[in-house]
Amino acid sequence: MYGTRGAGARVATAAAVGAALLLAGCSSSGGGSEDEKGGSGGGITQQPKASDPFWVNPDGNAARQVTAYEKAGRSAEAEQIRKIAEQPTGEWIGPEKPEAEARGFTEAAEKADRTAILVLYDIPHRDCGQFSQGGAADGNAYRAWIEDVARGIGDRHTTVVLEPDAVLHMVDGCTPDQFHEERYDLLKGAITKLKSLRNTKVYLDAGNAGWQHPDGIFQPLKQAGVDQADGFAVNVANFYSTEDSIAYGKQLSAKVGGKHFVVDTSRNGNGPYTDGDPQQRWCNPPGRALGERPTTRTADPLVDAYLWVKRPGESDGTCKGGPKAGQWWADYALKLAAASK
DSSP states (O other): OOOOTTTTTTOEOOOOOOOOEEETTTTTSSSSSSSHTTTTTTTOOOOTTTTOBBBTTTHHHHHHHHHHHHHHHHHHHHHHHHHHOOOHOOOOSSOOOOOHHHHHHHHHHOOOOOOOOEEEOOOBGGGGGGOOBOOSSSHHHHHHHHHHHHHHHHTSEEEEEOOOOHHHHHHHSSSSSEEEHHOOOOOOOHHHHHHTTTTEEEEEEOOOTSOOOOOGGGHHHHTTTTGGEEEEEEEEEEEOHHHHHHHHHHHHHHHOOOOTTEEEEEBBBBBBOOOSSSSGGGSOOOOOOOOOOOSOOOSSSEEEEEEESSSSTOOSSSSTTTOTTTTTTTTHHHHHTTTTO
């Protein structure tokens, strides 16, 4: 259900905060060549650390699009995309070079005195055959992948959003029963490994306000190891309002020992899409807008941060005219930004 960078992400060497760091496949996934995007740049800088301690990637897809529009003399479009480019977003670690990618992002963040946001999305049988299907070949491959990610992170300050949909798809029946026992073990193992790192926070994905009542997911979250995590994440890559997401998160928190949580506000400015096929409303819905900017100054003490976990402007999948999941889609990005304040 969620966009991923995929195995085809190209390798790029990007300048980040004045240092050349290897961002192995992370700076740009699909959606055109470097020349077509105009290269990196756009004058993208970090947000004030006091309210937003997270790292802004100065060489991300949105930053490259700003540069491309500026070079083409399309200043109005460049300023719209700048609304995205100037905010920290989650970096989705790919399957092929997890250690190099995790190290590249966290080193760049450390040089900027910021915290990297990493999204780990490689669980076996991921997305149960939908647009973002794939993931590690088996449990051992996943454990090795997590080990590689952990080596790449090291002692650098990092916030991890762990496995969007992995618990939810066991609860809603999307992931077949025969895979459940292994998945719970893999998630618990991932949390244990990541929490052994000195400066890493881990939030396990816990669905969204439009799914069901929290009664249906709190026990599976416990079985997946949420007690050992820093908390859970809600609304990842979805569109439910911040208010509704906080209400859902607070109900769930009360059932899992008062755990804190983070909210993905990347595209929830206009709330969820309510037309068309209910099973496809989450996928590239029209008329959406950017939500609250990433910050640790939130509306509730249980909410550790508003994050842009899903990268605005990257496709949910090949629906409604979109490219493959995780690929940059400039037209959609423009519409999100133009609908936002």
